[in-house]
Amino acid sequence: MxxxxxxxxxxxxxxxxxxxxxxxxxxxxxxxxxxxxxxxxxxxxxxxxxxxxxxxxxxxxxxxxxxxxxxxxxxxxxxxxxxxxxxxxxxxxxxxxxxxxxxxxxxxxxxxxFGFGVSEAGNDQVLFDSRTVAAPREDGGYEFTGTKVFTSLSPAWTRLGIFGRDDSGVEPQLVWAFIDRDKPGYRIKDDWNTLGMRASQSNTTVLEGAVAAPDRIFRKLPVGPNPDALIFGIFACFEILLSSVYAGIGTRALDLAAEAVHRRRSLKTGKSYAQDPDIRWRVADAALAMDGLYPQLASIARDVDTLADHGKLWFAKLAGIKIRATETAKDVVEKAVRVSGGGGYFRGGELERLYRDVLAGLYHPSDDESAHSTIATAWLGPLDD
Missing domain, CATH: 1.10.540.10 (Acyl-CoA dehydrogenase/oxidase, N-terminal domain)
Incomplete structure (x- = not known):
């Protein structure tokens, strides 16, 4: 290996x-x-x-x-x-x-x-509630009925992690489970036609009584925020690995910007744009932004690995790195576009594709609003009722 x-x-x-x-x-x-x-x-x-x-x-x-x-x-x-x-x-x-x-x-x-069938249209509770119905079966398993969006790896997953809400008891609970691709009860729509991240084929998955066996039910949690290790694990891995993707986009955009300004030459001066003070400032600004992202990303991943205790600040830190990574990458790609000339506006170029791909970062949880709310609560306490 x-x-x-x-x-x-x-x-x-x-x-x-x-x-x-x-x-x-x-x-x-x-x-x-x-x-x-x-x-x-x-x-x-x-x-x-x-x-x-x-x-x-x-x-x-x-x-x-x-x-x-x-x-x-x-x-x-x-x-x-x-x-x-x-x-x-x-x-x-x-x-x-x-x-x-x-x-x-x-x-x-x-x-x-393993696929990730968690996101639901209009569910701003994300991990803390679900529009999907989880109906208990006599054997201890569950049937799931609902719609999951942005199901990446749609053509390839063999196990799909899902969750739904069981209202059959005294208190509602959220049921987490895996279903198998070779079992009935779901269908995958061919509806992924997006601005960017097109190859991910994150199609909508419709659960139509999909059955999870008893041994595939791995958590039952109360509705609402809770400190369960599963929630921490999902949030930590999702936000950190997602941030890694956008950090990679920013890194590549910076490389392409440097290549472009060395390649392009000014008719007025006869020199490459790498000698233009304004262009140099913009590329340097992008490099500064990326240099601040790398250590933050490495540090928070290391803290998960080493079981660091950030207490009530953990979710704020995880939401924060996602926002830092996606917004930084978006800004760096835009700076790269600005210094690379009009040719970058044409379809088919790598930078043009990165410009479309990086916009997907706006849609992943945590979004800008919820991240700021999480961080404000961590530092200032919850809002008054």
Whole structure:
């Protein structure tokens, strides 16, 4: 197994993946070839312990890997994130003495692919409530009926992590489970036709009485915010790995900006734009922004790995890194576009695609409003009733 991120994703493989990205984007098609290459490399097993045939990566190492992959193909990295979130959650729980999801790691080691069927249109409670109905069965399993949006890896997952609301008891509860691709009770819409991140094929999944067996029900939680380790694990892995993708986009945009200003020449001065003081300031401003993002991202991932205790500030820190990463990447891509000339406005260029892809960061939770609310509550306490 590769010992380092650079060995896991060697330059030659990255260039192959980068070379396919424009075609996937233009055709609005899933990254089947990339996926096959990543599976062969063992990339989807990065959180699986070495004893189970995986890489045994820490979250900090996974951050570096996802940044590197996203610099070549953002949509590929974003979709793979969803599998890595579930396997990452399993590792986070395991490190804290909770073996609930050990079977996720074992199955990922055998090649199963986990999708993330959590997001719902109009559900601003995100993890703390659900529009999906979870109906209990006599055998202890559940049937789920509802609609999940932004289900990345739609063409490839073999296990889908979902949750729904059970109102059959005295108090409502949120039921978390996995369903299998080879079982009935769901359908995947062919409705992913978006501005960017097109190769992720994050289609809508309609649950129509999808059955989760009793041994696939892994959490029942009260409706509303709670400190359960599962919620922490999902939030931590989702926000940190998501941030890694956008950090990778920002890094690549900065590289493309530097290449462009060296390549472009001024008719007035005869010099490259790398000698223009205004252009130099803009590129330097982008580099400064990225340099501030890298240590924050590495530090918060390391804190999860080492079981650091940030108490009530944990969710504020996690929401904060997501906002910092997505907004920084968006700003850096825009600066790269500004210095790269009018040719970047034409379809088919890498920077044009990055400009569309980076906008997806606006839509992922936590959004700007909820992040600021979380951070304000952490520092100032809740609003008065």
């Amino acid at each position: 590769p010992a380092s991120v650079e060995e896991l994703l060697p330059d030659a493989l990255l260039e192959t993946i980068r070379g396919r990205a424009a075609g996937y984007d233009e055709a609005n098609s899933f990254f089947h070839e990339d996926f096959a290459d990543l599976v062969e490399a063992g990339y989807l097993k990065m959180f699986v312990p070495e004893a189970d045939g995986g890489l045994g990566y820490s979250l900090e190492e996974a951050v570096r890997a996802q940044m590197r992959l996203a610099g070549a193909a953002p949509a590929t990295a974003l979709a793979v994130n969803m599998h890595l979130v579930w396997t990452g959650v399993a590792r986070v729980l395991q490190a804290r003495g909770d073996n609930t999801l050990d079977y996720v790691l074992a199955e990922a080691g055998r090649g199963e692919v």
